[in-house]
Amino acid sequence: MGNESLDSTVNKIRLGIVLLIALLPFPIIQIFHSSLYFESRIPPYLLFHNIAESFSIFVSMSIFGVGWFTYPQSKDRHTLFLGTVFLGIALMDMMHMLAYAGMPDFVTSNSPNKSTQYWIIVRIYAALCFCISAFLPNENNSGRLRWVFLIFPLLVSLVSFIVITFYPSLVPITFSATEGLTPFKRNSEFLAMGLLIFAMIAYWFRIRKYGWDPNKYYLYAFVFCILSELVFAVYTTVFDIYNILGHIYKIVSFYLIYKGVFISSINKPYKQLLDTNNLLKEEIIEHGRVRHDLAESLSEKEALIREIYHRSNNTLQVIGSLIFLQAETYPENKSVRLIAQRTQDRIHAISLVHRLLFAERDLSSISVRKYVSELADYVLRANEDSSRDVNLTVDVEDKKILMDVAIPIGLILSEFLSNTMKYAFQDSSSGNISISFFEDPSGRYVLNYSDDGVGMPKDYDFKNSTSLGIQLVQGVSEIQLAGKISFRTGPNFYCAIDFPIDIYKKRV
Known part of the structure; x- marks a missing residue:
């Protein structure tokens, strides 16, 4: 119990340090506001936005690739689920990027409202799936779940594309030219924050069963995800430093989740294999030592048995000679x-x-x-x-x-x-x-x-x-x-x- 309490305290300190690092840009921007705060022009911001979203899409597809293609070996259902979730995130982030104002029209006319609708759906989808993943066991029970997990994000992405592209009126307005971000958009960001906080708490309790190392990167990622949602809920203009900071938080969170998935799917099995190899080496060395001892013992016993045979032969010969000598009398x-x-x-x-x-x-x-x-x-x-x-x-x-x-x-x-x-x-x-x-x-x-x-x-x-x-x-x-x-x-x-x-x- 003492060691568990100490480990829990250490883990809380680590999580607190990550939270402080994540919060550090806010006071720096406030203290040096006159020097650091800026509002970008549209072309440079559009370039940054496309790079940031492209990186997020690339990382999301990498998470999917690692989770999906390592599943036959790892049999880790939790990682498989996260991998397929990020397939949906990658598809919807790509829709968000292509529908952004200033980009060529994505099937229908692009607009801030269209891209923001994709943004809200993917954020709530991601947060909700993170909550679900906290309760999924690592162990596999059925191989058919692999295809169920794959169909779900594809279906969500397809429905989102059809509804927002062809039936945008079915989704509440997220941005208007007169009032900017709507209350629905802000409330949706806060909803995503609430879900992420719940996921973070659930993952903290998950540590008791699966340990700190496999789950720490998810906790760190949720810290940056929550702050990212907070920034996107309160920023005043699309082109200011806070919006850019929100995208940076998003990139960092995706990278941390990728690292967690990579460790669970690749590092962990290889580490187990290396540990097993080390155990086998130790057993081989021990078996060699035992075999050497047995060989020495066997050699000694063979020598002893041969000596017994030799002495028995000599003794019998002596007895025969004594009998013959006695008969000579x-x-x-x-x-x-x-x-x-x-x-x-x-x-x-x-x-x-x-x-x-x-x-x-x-x-x-x-x-x-x-x-x-x-x-x-x-x-x-x-x-x-x-x-x-x-x-x-x-x-x-x-x-x-x-x-x-x-x-x-x-x-x-x-x-x-x-x-x-x-x-x-x-x-x-x-x-x-x-x-x-x-x-x-x-x-x-x-x-x-x-x-x-x-x-x-x-x-x-x-x-x-x-x-x-x-x-x-x-x-x-x-x-x-x-x-x-x-x-x-x-x-x-x-x-x-x-x-x-x-x-x-x-x-x-």
């Missing part, structure tokens, strides 16, 4: 050594995933082809028999799989390869192993493993098997991979496992 116990070897194979299947993740840019997934190839090579080397020649065929699609899928696949393949090398080729000097992995048309992964060894007994019950290896394969396939597993009994071992692709989601 029982050199005569083949079962212990076998358990140690199988456990070490399983540990390697897990640690290999961490080693590959550590080497990859993607910290969540690894190449299934590379993983299967390296795992198979390791298991075959760890269980190789110099007297046996084993041929391995790997047909694996080059896909990326998550570590949550890779580890179960590694445990399954490690178990199958170890069993094949231990039991499948006992009575032969060679053998063949085949591994395939692909995505089937139904959107599931399929893992096939087979060898041409002795296979499993025809009546072997895989579901109720007591073998730890078989139990591990079934548990991993059905629980961890949520898949389906099928075995083939008899010679030439074969197992097929299919499971959903999207069972796990990416987490890193």
Whole structure:
């Protein structure tokens, strides 16, 4: 409340200063009356009048152009209305200028009464429209109002032209050769003054909603408009300094209104655009800063995750080595050594995933082809028999799989390869192993493993098997991979496992 009161006081002071500046010519003329007061001759005054009115017409058309052609972008109904109002002012001011005594006849004979009738109509029209504009919101509700606003001033101008040109008796006389300006003319000027004072008060209250800056030029303009009407209501001769001062006031007021319309229609949108651009620049800078911080944080987390993978791999390798060393203390116990070897194979299947993740840019997934190839090579080397020649065929699609899928696949393949090398080729000097992995048309992964060894007994019950290896394969396939597993009994071992692709989601 304190700031609003202060702003209101400052605005009143500004308006008061403009009023003092506008009133300043009156005491100067009175003080230096003998030096400044004059009555012009008709030709020079006519030249001045035409220049002043031409300037007013030019400014009025500029106001119309700015208000009308910027409306599609600004959507400012208040400015649009003022622009179309000044189209009517420009047309009727032009009629007033062309109908002035001393100018070539404008359709019908020119006379002081004819030009003054145009003058009175346009002054009352302008003042009344200023009053209406004070209550128009800036916001647009309907595009059709644009054409309504345009038709109204054109219609007023047309009616004024027809009535004054062809039916002048319908309008009261404003000037006579015997008495000069008539009471109707003077009272009409006072009526226009009253309307302008009302418009000025209404615009003052408009400031509360739309602010000082968009409305200050209209308030300043009304000050000069009111004084202009006052001069034209009380001057004694058409050619004296007060009449000239009135035209100057009119020019100044039109210029101020033009500036207000220009600011509302052009400066304000551009200022909003510049403000928005500045905000966007600040946001871009802030986003860049945040992105840089996130990149640093992500880099640190990637380094940390890679370190975790590296240490996990090393830890698993150490555990496998410890188990193998512990088994070495029982050199005569083949079962212990076998358990140690199988456990070490399983540990390697897990640690290999961490080693590959550590080497990859993607910290969540690894190449299934590379993983299967390296795992198979390791298991075959760890269980190789110099007297046996084993041929391995790997047909694996080059896909990326998550570590949550890779580890179960590694445990399954490690178990199958170890069993094949231990039991499948006992009575032969060679053998063949085949591994395939692909995505089937139904959107599931399929893992096939087979060898041409002795296979499993025809009546072997895989579901109720007591073998730890078989139990591990079934548990991993059905629980961890949520898949389906099928075995083939008899010679030439074969197992097929299919499971959903999207069972796990990416987490890193």
